Amino acid sequence: MADTRLIQGRYRLLDLIGRGGMGEVWRARDESLGRQVAVKCLKPLGPQQDQSFTRIMRERFRREARVAAALQHRGVTVVHDFGEDNGVLYLVMELLDGRNLSQLLEENEQHPLPVPHVVDIAEQVADALAYTHGQGIIHRDLKPANIMRLTDGTVKICDFGIARLGHDIGFTSRLTGTGIAMGTPHYMSPEQIGAGHVDHRSDLYSLGCVLYEIATGAPPFDLGDTWSVLVGHRDTIPEPPRKHRSELPEFFDRLVLDLLAKTPEERPTDAGDLRRRIGAARTAPASGPPGTVLGGTELGSPGPVSTGPHTPPAFAARDGDAAPYHPDGAGPPPDGSRLPSWARSMTTGHKATGVSVLRPTPPDHTAGLTGEWTRPADPRATTGTYPAAARPTPSPEQLAVLVSRHNAGLSLGRLGRWEEAGEVHRAVAAEREHALGPDHPDTLASRYEVGFTLSRTGRTADALREFTRVAEGRARALGPDHPDTLAARQETAYVLGQLGRHFEAHDVFAAVLASRERTMGPDHPDTLRCRHNLAYNLSRLGRLEDAYRLAHTVAAARARVLGAGHPDTLVSQYEVAYALGRLGRWPEALGAYREVAAVRARALGPDHPDTLSARYEIGISLGRLGRSEEALDLYRGLVADRVRIQGPLHPETLRARHGFGVNLGRLARWDEALAEAREVCAAREQVLGADHPDTLVSRREIAVGLGWLDRWPEALTVYRRVAEARHRVLGAVHPDTLAARNDEAHCLEQLGRGAEAVELYRQVAALRQQHGTRGR
Incomplete structure (x- = not known):
C-alpha cells in the first residue's frame, strides 16, 4: 500500500510497522482527530485462495474487531474503530510505544x-x-x-x-x-x-x-x-x-x-x-537472594525498553493541561508551595518526628496533580536536643546560631524562595558537619532540607543523591525504622518519581509503607499518607484500577480516623476523583470533584486555595466531557476569584486562564485561544521564568493554536523553542523532551517535509532505546 493511502477517507497509512499471519499493521494518522494510530489490515487474499478459507478469515477478523472493541482495560490494547474499505478489512487501534x-x-x-x-x-x-x-x-x-x-x-x-x-x-x-x-x-x-x-x-x-x-x-x-x-x-x-x-x-x-x-x-x-x-x-518478605526485589525495578536493573515515535507522548496530546506536578510528578509546583493556615498549625506527625509540614494540595491533576507530601520540619533539628557526636562539643552559642539560621532557611522555603533557602541550608549543613559530624541528626536534618530545595528548583538528580545520603546516614545513626529515616526514604521515592523511575519509586514506597504499618500501625496518619502516595505512583505506572482502589481505601480510612471534613481526607477523595478521570470515568470524576469542592467550601471557606483547586478540577472534567461552554463559564468565574484573592499574576490565576484558553480552542475559537495562550505565556515567563514547565506548556499551546490556524511555519518555530528548552533543562532523553521532539516532527509532516520528520522520529526512537538500554 502506498504511504498516501487513505482508509475510509480518514486514516492515512504512513509506514509498515509489523506483519503477522492475518495481515499487516501500519502506523497511521487519524486525519479527523489529528492523532497517530495503528491500523491493522487483513492481508489481501488472491483469487487462488479457497473461498471457504477466505470467508473464515474475514469472519475471524470481524470477530476480532467486535471482541476487542468491547474491551476497556488498561492491560488490553484499545480498539478505536473497525470496518471495511475497498474490500480490505481494517482495525484501528491505539499506537503502542x-x-x-x-x-x-x-x-x-x-x-x-x-x-x-x-x-x-x-x-x-x-x-x-x-x-x-x-x-x-x-x-x-x-x-x-x-x-x-x-x-x-x-x-x-x-x-x-x-x-x-x-x-x-x-x-x-x-x-x-x-x-x-x-x-x-x-x-x-x-x-x-x-x-x-x-x-x-x-x-x-x-x-x-x-x-x-x-x-x-x-x-x-x-x-x-x-x-x-x-x-x-x-x-x-x-x-x-x-x-x-x-x-x-x-x-x-x-x-x-x-x-x-x-x-x-x-x-x-x-x-x-x-x-x-x-x-x-x-x-511478603522476599524469598530470593539478597537484593532481589519483587515489586519493581531495583537500582541498576533494566528499565522499560522504548521503541520510538509510535505513540505521541503526553505533551503531544491536546488536553490543554499544564506540566504535571505531584509528589511523583515532573516538576516543582509553580507557587512555591505556600502552606494553607490549617497546614501551618497542624501537628500530624509521630511524636518522635514532631510537626509534619504538609505540601499543599496541588490545583489540578495535570498542571498540579492531586496529592500531598510530608516534609518534617524536625523540631529536634531546631532545638539542638540530639546527643552530641564523639568530637569536641560545640559551644551553646554556636549551636544557637546554627538553629536560628536553619529556621531562617525553613521560613524562606515557606515563602517559596527556594534558591535562597537552599543556599542557607547548604551553609548550615557544612558547618554542622564540621562541628557535629556527617551522621549527626542535626547535620542530616540540614542535608534533608538541601535535598528538598533541590527538588523544588528542578535539580531532581541532585536531590536524589542528597536524600539517598540522608536516608543512609539516618539508618546508621537512628535505625532503619526510625520515622526520620522513613521520611528521607519517602522523599527518595518522590524524586525517583520526578525522574520517571516509577518502578523504583514503587519499591521504596512499598518498603516504607510496610515499615510504617509495622512500627506505627495501619491507621497512623503517616502510614495513611504513605499509602496515599503509593496510590498515586501506581497511577503513574498505568495501574489505574489499583490506584483507584487504593486511593478509595485511604479516603475511607482517613474519614474514619481523621473525619470526613479533614483536609487529608479530602485530599484522598481528590485523588479518587483524579483516578476516575484517568480511567475515563469522567461523569463520576465530575461528581467527586464537586463533592470535594462543596465540603472544602464549608470547612475551609469558598476562597481557600484548596476550594479553588477543586473548582479548577471541575472545569477539567467538564472540558473532558465535551461541556466546554460550561467549563468556560466556570473558568471565567474562577479567574475573577483568583485575581481578587491572589492577584492577576499569581501562578494559580494564570493556570485558570490557561484552562479558559484551552476550552476556547475546544470550541474552535482559535483566534481567541491563541491570544489567551500568548498572554498567559508572557505572564508565566515573567513570574516563573522562561524555562519553567508551566511556561513551556503555555508556549506549546501557542504552537497548537498556530497549527489549527494553519500557520505551520510559525508553529514549527515555537515547537522547536519548547524542545530546545526542555533539552536544556531536562536533558535529551527525558520523556517531556522526547514528546516535544515528536511535536516538532509532526509539524514537519504538516509542512510536507516528510524526510526530515522521519529522521527526527528515528532520532527520538534511538534516544528512547538508548535510554532504556542505559538503565540495564
Missing part, C-alpha cells in the same frame, strides 16, 4: 528478563486476564509476541484475533473445523493440543509458558520439532524455573509450575486468584 516480550528477549540475546520485571509482568497480565475472562473472552493464543511492555512499564495484551466468547461454542466449532491452527505450539495447553474442552484455564497455562520463558530465557519445552514440543506439553513434567535460574523467588517457582499443570483442575482457579497470589507474595 514499547516492545513485545519476544522482542525484549531477542534484544537481550535470549537472556531472561530481570526478576522484578518478570514478576510485574506476571501481575499485570493476570490482572488483564481476570478482566477479559470476566467478560467471557478467552485469548487462545497468549505468547510473548502478543504481550507488549510500554515505555512507562504498562503491560498490554494484544491481538485477540482468535479470541472467542466462552459461550459461543458454535462459532468456535466452525472456525476450528477448517483446520486453521488455533494457538502457537510452544504456548499451547494440553487441552488445546488434544482438542479437548478449552476454557479460561487454557490461557493460564499459556501464561505459565510465557513466564517460564521470560524468567529463564527459553520456553518450558524448547525441543527440536513441533511434534516434540506438543508431546512435551501433553506428557512431560517441566523442570522448575529455579533449576535454570537460582535467583528466582520460590513463590514464582511454585506459581509457574501450578500454571503448567497438565489438567485445568490443577491450575489456579482463575486469573483473579493468580493476581492475588502474586500480590500477596510481593508484599
